[in-house]
Structures are given as structure tokens and as C-alpha cells.
Amino acid sequence: MPEATVVAGEADLHTHSTVSDGTEAPAELMQQAARAGLWGVALTDHDSTSGWAEAAAAVPDTGVALIPGMELSTREGYTSVHMLAYLIDPLDEALIAETAQIRESRLTRAEAIVRSIGRDYALTWDDVLAQTVEGTTIGRPHIADALVARGHVATRSAAFDGILHPRAGYARPHYAPDPLTGVRLIREAGGVPVLAHPGTRGAERVIPPERLEQLVEAGLFGLEIDHPENREDAKPRLRALAARFGLRITGSSDYHGTGKPNRLGECRTAPDVVEAIIAEGRGSSPVLP
Secondary structure (H helix, E strand, O other), X not given: OOOOOOOOOOEEEEEOOOOOOOOOOHHHHHHHHHHOOOOEEEEOOEOOOOOHHHHHHOHHHHOOEEEEEEEEEEEEOOEEEEEEEEOOOOOOHHHHHHHHHHHHHHHHHHHHXXXXXXXXXXXXXXXXXXXXXXXXXXXXXXXXXXXXXXXXXXXXHHHHHOOOOHHHXXXXXXXXXXXXXXXXXXXXXXXXXXXXXXXXXXXXHHOOHHHHHHHHHHOOOEEEEEOOOOOHHHHHHHHHHHHXXXXXXXXXXXXXXXXXXXXXXXXXXXXXXXXXXXXXXXXXXXXXX
């Protein structure tokens, strides 16, 4: 007997909780999604699925559908390129091994950054740990929060514009697979890959059409074009590329709670695209009210 088709509404397909660099627990994120009037939300913490269970448990009370996801770190040369991975199998061995390596590299990178900053500013690793909860994937946003707590900057965004900007000399890269490997890992784990915010800091130039074609051939589903941080002048080219390669267009807020000015639900994905993602996902299932 064929599976019933999920009738979806508008969804915000890119959000973060305290499992990575958001400021709200997964359950609170689901409550915020209900307040925003969303049909559904995807929890996409960096390189981790640890928040899925708590978010899923909040579905009956909030009435908001959960699309389990993850934001997988990849790297093209020296540029970070993120892949949104929807409905993956959280027990896929290859993906577990890869994300464990990424998280370990994030941790050692963060420690190195803090040591470097600590030579010029009052900042310790304990300051950073104070900005996390148990199980958090520690990264630069937590260093930013520690700098705010120490009074060195006013906001997380100010930290990234100043002390944590590459020009300041404290930044370090962390390990991540290339985008082609990322797409293949997601598909092999039964998931649906979407290139995250490709029009923010020139990533649309980092991945030229011939490279994008390789990602499409490997199974890339779509481009996250409707995103508050994509530059307006980049969007027409991205839409043209989506049309050329038959990619679906998604919309998301990249919500981090108070960690970013982005508002939950300010950019949304159309119901038909949400339904297409759910139809293609094989590694896990949406959690419906």
C-alpha cells in the first residue's frame, strides 16, 4: 500500500538550537515556531542531530511539524560552504564518522582561537564553556558570546565583525569535507541536500556553474535563495542557476534565537517544496502533529 502524501504548509527550513550555536533549547524553538504561525520547522544544528528527540517531543503540544535536519559543514578551498541535510538517517555510520571528525576539529580550532585571543584580551576557555550547555557543538559563536560577557564587544555580530573577523588574525579553519563529498554523504544517508545561503559572502563565485553541475549530478536538491543574509544582487543569478539545473528554491530564516537578528519565519519555503523534500527523504521521517 503506497504511503500517504503529506500535505504541508509553509515551513522555515533552517534553524539552530543550543545543541549548536542557537540560544534556545529545541523545545523552546518549537514553541517559537508555533508563535510565528509556521506549519513546520526544520531543526538544522551544525553537524549534529542531538536536538531531534527534544524537538520531536514538543510537536504534540505546539502543533508544529518537525522536519529533522542538520547543517553539514563542507569546505571549498579556504571557503566554508554549508549543506542543509534533511531527513537523513541519524545512525548512518559514514555520516556519524564524518560529523564526529568535524566536531572534534571545531573544538580544537576553538581552543586555538581562544588561546590566541587570550594573549591580547582577557579571555579563557572557561569563559567559553560558560556560554554552552552539555552536549553543545562548540564553535566561534560561543567565543563571540564569551567576548560579549567579558565586555570586549557589545553583541555576537560585533564580535564577528571585529575580533573574530579573519582580518583580525585570530581565526583558524577547521576540517570539513568538500561539498561534493557532503552531497554524496547526505544522499547515501537517505537525506535531501540543499546548498545553504549561497549568496552571502561570495559562495556563488566559489562554486561556479560547472562545479554546481557536479553537485546536481551527485544529488543536490536545491538552493537556499530566500535567506535574510543572501545579497540581493546575488539572487537573480542564483535563481537562473536553479532554473538551469532544475533545482528547487527554499526559504529559511537561519534562526539562532538572540544569537542573530534573524527572525524565525521571516523567510519561508513554499508548501510544494516542503512536500517534495518529504517525498524524497528516506533516512528519517517528519514528525507531524
